[in-house]
Amino acid sequence: MTIALKTLCAAAALSLTLVSGAAFAQATPVVGTIGITSEEVLVVAKGWSIKKDILDKDVFNEANEKVGTISDIIVTPVKAMSYAIVGTGGFLGIAEHDVVIPLSQLTIKDKRVLLPGATKEAVKAMPAFKYSN
Template sequence: MKKFNLSIAALSAMLMALSFASQAQTAGATVFGVSESVLADVAKGWSVKKTILNAEVRNDAAKPESLGKVEDLIIAPDGTVSYLIVNASKFLGIADHRISIPVSQFRHVGNILVLPGATKEELRKVPVFIYAKN
């Protein structure tokens, strides 16, 4: 009889847990956010706003030149970060020159993004990036 009571108690506990779960997430309902334990991991993550946006872009010359600042990043349809949009106008001495550069061409060194081998003259030749009109 003791074994039977334990099984009933275990089954009761499972049914209660399932009822809580069904109340927390019902069909057609969306659960937003994360739990506090997950939130702690999120806080340790990498922030695009703090590390990429407005980051200075330099070349890797013996005396590194400032080439621009990152203004935006482009997410490809498959969800990957594909390009950084760099505003190089201030450093090229021209009015407006936002360019797109593949993420794979950058190296991240401290708070600086390095574009190996790039020069101001080469960046002048890169076509201006224009956002698509939706």
């Protein structure tokens, strides 16, 4: 079964809003409600873990060629968009080129992260991503 990674962060991303720089809080909290219901816990338990299933995983194209490795997931406060930081090229982190891929463009199939239509050359040709201070 192929599922867009966009759904992995959708629930969490939609409930996040930027507060005082780097701190996050739940948007429009319901008074007296903390956490989720036991029914929601069952739904969450069926999801994928960013830490276990996505971070540090290799990214492949449909020809089974490795095009990079996911080093980070970023959820922006604007429109709660989620992006994967994918490193390509280099060896052991030296001369690696990080790029940004919207999670909606990635899929997981048979426990592998796929970026359909990608080639190593196309990913390396993308603008480099640098973290802001």
